[in-house]
Amino acid sequence: MTEIIKVTSKGQVxxxxxxxxxxxxxxDTxxxxxxxxxxxxxKKVGLKLKELSEVLQKAAKDKGITxxxxxxxxxxxxKEVWA
Structure with missing residues (x-):
């Protein structure tokens, strides 16, 4: 299935x-x-919260983000949201 979709000004599809x-x-997917x-x-992924946390931690570590x-x-x- 191929469909053409447009990216919004916020970078969303x-x-x-x-x-x-x-x-x-x-x-929730x-x-x-x-x-x-x-x-x-x-790719659709079925991650539990702990697994998602581990994936994000590894990605941050790989990019050198502390x-x-x-x-x-x-x-x-x-501050920006609640200001």
Whole structure:
């Protein structure tokens, strides 16, 4: 199934209904996104919260992002949202 979708000004895309139904994707579904050359690969993943946390921790570590940097970014985002 190939469909053309448009990226919004916020960088978001909407998955077509047919794709969501075929893969049983709903609002609580996690999707892994990877780039290979000019291609964007999306894959439905079934992660539990602990597994998701481990994946995110590894990704941060691989990129050299420290826990302190993450906490600082969260604090900044909270101030912006709740200001």
């Amino acid at each position: 909407t998955l077509p209904v047919g794709v969501r139904k075929e893969l049983d994707i709903d609002k 996690y999707i892994a996104v990877e780039t290979i050359g000019e291609y964007i690969i999306m 826990k302190k940097e993450i906490e600082k970014a969260i604090g900044k985002a909270r």
